[in-house]
Amino acid sequence: MGVFMRGNAMDVLAVAIPFLPVLSALVIFLFVRRGRSASARTSVGVTLLTFVLALAVLAGYLASGTPQVESIGTDWGSLWVDPLSLIMWVFVSGISLLVHLYSVRYMVEEPGYPRFFALLDLMTATILFMVSAADLVTLLAAWFLVGVLLYFLLGHDTDRPAAGRYAFWTQITYRFGDLPLWMAAALLGGTYHSLSLPVIFSRIQMAPAVHTLWSIPVPEVAGFLVALAAFARSAQFLLHGWLPYTMDGPTPVSALMHAGIVNAGGFLFNRFAPVFEHAGDVLHLAFLVGLVTAITGSALMLIQNDVKRSLGYSTMGQMGFMVMECGVGAFPLAVFHLIAHGFFKASLFLSAGNVIGDARHHDGVPADPVYTSVVERRPRRPSRLPWMVAASLTILVPITVLALSHFFVAAHPFYGQGVLILLFFGWVTGAQALFAAHKMTQTNPWRLMGGILVSFVLIVVGYTLISHYFGNFLYPGGRGEKLYQAASLGSFPFAVLMLVLALLFVGGWALTFFADTLDLWGSLGARWRGTYLVLYASLSREMYINDLYARLSQILVSASRKLNIWLRWC
Amino acid sequence: MNLVLLLLSGVFLPLFPLSWLFNRLVASAPGAWAKALAILVLPQLGVQLLWTSGLRFSGIAGPWHGPAAALALGTAILYAFRAISVREITIWARFMATSGLALAWLQVLAGLPAAQVQLSLLAWSIPGALLCLWAGELARRMGGAYIGLSGGVARVLPRLSTLLTMGALAATATPVFPGFFVLLNVMGVLPAGWVPFLLPVLFLWGWSIGRFLQDLLFGVYRGEEVEDLGIAGAWAGALVLVVFAVAGLFFWGATWTVS
Numbered sequence: 001m002g003v004f005m006r007g008n009a010m011d012v013l014a015v016a017i018p019f020l021p022v023l024s025a026l027v028i029f030l031f032v033r034r035g036r037s038a039s040a041r042t043s044v045g046v047t048l049l050t051f052v053l054a055l056a057v058l059a060g061y062l063a064s065g066t067p068q069v070e071s072i073g074t075d076w077g078s079l080w081v082d083p084l085s086l087i088m089w090v091f092v093s094g095i096s097l098l099v100h101l102y103s104v105r106y107m108v109e110e111p112g113y114p115r116f117f118a119l120l121d122l123m124t125a126t127i128l129f130m131v132s133a134a135d136l137v138t139l140l141a142a143w144f145l146v147g148v149l150l151y152f153l154l155g156h157d158t159d160r161p162a163a164g165r166y167a168f169w170t171q172i173t174y175r176f177g178d179l180p181l182w183m184a185a186a187l188l189g190g191t192y193h194s195l196s197l198p199v200i201f202s203r204i205q206m207a208p209a210v211h212t213l214w215s216i217p218v219p220e221v222a223g224f225l226v227a228l229a230a231f232a233r234s235a236q237f238l239l240h241g242w243l244p245y246t247m248d249g250p251t252p253v254s255a256l257m258h259a260g261i262v263n264a265g266g267f268l269f270n271r272f273a274p275v276f277e278h279a280g281d282v283l284h285l286a287f288l289v290g291l292v293t294a295i296t297g298s299a300l301m302l303i304q305n306d307v308k309r310s311l312g313y314s315t316m317g318q319m320g321f322m323v324m325e326c327g328v329g330a331f332p333l334a335v336f337h338l339i340a341h342g343f344f345k346a347s348l349f350l351s352a353g354n355v356i357g358d359a360r361h362h363d364g365v366p367a368d369p370v371y372t373s374v375v376e377r378r379p380r381r382p383s384r385l386p387w388m389v390a391a392s393l394t395i396l397v398p399i400t401v402l403a404l405s406h407f408f409v410a411a412h413p414f415y416g417q418g419v420l421i422l423l424f425f426g427w428v429t430g431a432q433a434l435f436a437a438h439k440m441t442q443t444n445p446w447r448l449m450g451g452i453l454v455s456f457v458l459i460v461v462g463y464t465l466i467s468h469y470f471g472n473f474l475y476p477g478g479r480g481e482k483l484y485q486a487a488s489l490g491s492f493p494f495a496v497l498m499l500v501l502a503l504l505f506v507g508g509w510a511l512t513f514f515a516d517t518l519d520l521w522g523s524l525g526a527r528w529r530g531t532y533l534v535l536y537a538s539l540s541r542e543m544y545i546n547d548l549y550a551r552l553s554q555i556l557v558s559a560s561r562k563l564n565i566w567l568r569w570c
Numbered sequence: 571m572n573l574v575l576l577l578l579s580g581v582f583l584p585l586f587p588l589s590w591l592f593n594r595l596v597a598s599a600p601g602a603w604a605k606a607l608a609i610l611v612l613p614q615l616g617v618q619l620l621w622t623s624g625l626r627f628s629g630i631a632g633p634w635h636g637p638a639a640a641l642a643l644g645t646a647i648l649y650a651f652r653a654i655s656v657r658e659i660t661i662w663a664r665f666m667a668t669s670g671l672a673l674a675w676l677q678v679l680a681g682l683p684a685a686q687v688q689l690s691l692l693a694w695s696i697p698g699a700l701l702c703l704w705a706g707e708l709a710r711r712m713g714g715a716y717i718g719l720s721g722g723v724a725r726v727l728p729r730l731s732t733l734l735t736m737g738a739l740a741a742t743a744t745p746v747f748p749g750f751f752v753l754l755n756v757m758g759v760l761p762a763g764w765v766p767f768l769l770p771v772l773f774l775w776g777w778s779i780g781r782f783l784q785d786l787l788f789g790v791y792r793g794e795e796v797e798d799l800g801i802a803g804a805w806a807g808a809l810v811l812v813v814f815a816v817a818g819l820f821f822w823g824a825t826w827t828v829s
Contacts, residue, residue: 141750147776175777182757570590
């Protein structure tokens with residue numbers, strides 16, 4: 001372990017990175033809290049410096065680095081300068097820089113402009129500490145503070161009671177998610193007699209079979225608790241109700257929230273990867289929770305009529321997919337996913353205003369082909385490819401591209417079930433994209449299909465190559481394969497799972513292909529219509545989950561009030 | 571004699587149902603300064619009485635240590651739960667202080683040195699006392715320290731509401747205030763099987779402060795014009811909080827974490 005005091009220039013730079021935004025916040029609070037442009041300039045300048053330094057330290061590590069723990073000499077307050085921290089530092093400071101730059105003009109007419117930048121800086125610093133914490137106390141403190149600071153950022157506009165209400169929802173969900181992490185910290189610290197994460201992880205490798213008082217291996221229990229904390233932070237199903245409502249905060253905060261903070265679950269899985277190597281059952285649970293979240297988030301996204309709310313549920317779906325990746329053992333892929341998602345979601349949020357502005361001028365509703373043909377008397381052109389061509393493209397092209405790109409990077413093609421599941425999902429997703437393109441009405445269907453094919457090839461090849469090299473960077477020495485092995489099922493359940501999934505997807509495609517031809521909707525009649533309406537109503541009320549929580553909290557507050565009256569407020 | 575001292579220490583270092591008397595005593599103190607002083611002094615007196623009684627503990631293993639620890643945790647949970655429906659700041663401060671102070675019994679039962687327990691008590695007493703003082707200032711300006719009635723206090727009384735907010739954060743174990751480290755220490759001295767019963771306290775504090783801040787900060791103020799806390803008073807309050815937080819890092823944080 002390295003110690004900060006030894007004075008290596010790169011170490012000093014690394015330690016300075018998370019402290020720089022704290023310094024900026026202090027300068028704003030103490031010296032420029034009345035100067036609007038000075039506070040913005042200070043904040044943006046320091047964030048830019050933080051980003052540049054993060055890049056420099058990453059480059060230095062790539063050149064000739066080894067993981068270090070930088071400590072100030074106490075049991076806590078230490079930073080872990082390892083590949084995961086360095087990658088996350090660059091990502092967090094990059095997103096933060098974008099949000100800072102956007103906020104300079106976007107927030108200029110808001111009251112509390114300097115306070116907003118100071119809080120943004122504090123949030124950046126806290127996340128930087130969180131992702132590089134090398135001990136349980138620093139991790140807990142930073143994890144806790146993220147929830148507190150987010151409350152104040154989301155509730156920046158204090159004139160609106162709704163902003164306070166939704167900030168509170170977020171804060172209370174985050175607090176709920178803090179509890180399992182505290183419990184995991186107590187368990188790990190108490191069992192392995194250390195606060196240092198590297199020490200705890202090395203002791204787990206030496207003795208993974210230590211049992212708790214409930215006779216369950218400690219890594220299984222700790223992994224389960226860490227996973228619960230990650231679920232709450234990454235808005236997994238049943239803990240997701242707050243996420244779409246964070247839109248009530250300022251747009252830059254929504255961007256920071258959806259591009260950065262909500263991804264913390266994926267980070268936590270990766271940070272505790274040595275624990276999950278011995279917690280296979282927890283990974284299976286994570287896969288299941290992620291799957292349900294991905295499906296629910298996507299379903300809820302599809303019925304929204306508000307751009308920002310739709311983006312919110314899209315984030316939920318993406319988070320579900322990220323947790324699924326962890327569930328199959330593809331931990332580095334989850335990191336790559338959270339980075340990619342962070343940047344594209346930030347750009348979507350920051351451009352949401354422009355989209356809304358454009359929609360006011362052009363509604364974007366496509367021309368009705370019947371109207372075009374009958375009223376405007378323009379001849380109908382062939383708008384779809386023949387279905388045999390489309391089916392061949394749909395099935396063959398994605399599997400060929402995936403197989404080729406995967407064989408290129410992997411010596412043993414199917415070294416883990418997780419890889420198989422990911423390839424399967426890649427195939428399904430690609431096929432679905434091509435199928436959707438086939439269903440679209442276009443004047444030149446070949447051009448559309450060609451464009452989608454090229455995009456698909458680029459994305460898959462890029463994704464496979466990047467995730468492979470990224471995996472080698474984050475988990476050198478084949479450590480990533482241990483996670484795939486931990487996530488593996490027995491051969492029989494795995495075969496059954498794959499079969500069921502394949503049948504589901506093929507059945508779904510067949511249903512959509514033949515629904516019109518066989519007039520399925522008509523033959524199912526009113527019964528289907530009723531089910532559809534119930535489903536739609538349930539989704540439009542967000543499955544009544546938030547209503548349930550609100551009712552439960554009302555009951556508890558009322559009980560608390562009655563108790564106080566009974567005890568005469570003493 | 572020992573039993574009387576033990577009962578008295580249960581009053582001053584609040585343990586349900588004797589905690590009712592502690593709250594009654596603080597509530598009946600005349601004025602904000604007297605209330606603040608009571609929250610600061612009474613718990614210290616409770617620890618002194620406990621030590622004078624000659625009782626010594628060395629871990630939650632004896633026949634009645636378990637029930638005593640359960641009662642301490644129950645007191646902390648009860649007062650945290652009661653705080654979620656409170657809208658009067660002085661009562662809220664009392665309840666939060668009672669909830670935190672009850673946890674000191676777990677440190678006492680674990681056999682921690684008297685000085686360490688006394689320092690722990692300050693982590694809960696000081697925010698409670700400060701909140702009482704600032705609630706007094708709010709009551710002087712608005713006729714009462716009730717939050718949520720007019721809303722939007724943050725806009726009309728920015729300095730006072732900032733201090734109240736920071737005080738409330740300190741009272742609910744927010745890092746880097748000392749309460750956070752004391753809570754970690756309590757978690758460290760508890761056997762692993764007991765920790766799940768400590769965590770509801772943390773959750774209820776989070777819920778409680780969420781409601782507190784929502785009532786204090788948000789909304790549009792529609793009352794009469796009021797004058798904010800003076801600059802000197804605001805700086806003095808901020809200085810106390812900063813010193814408290816820095817002390818938290820160096821005294822509570824650096825030396826006591828999970829054992």
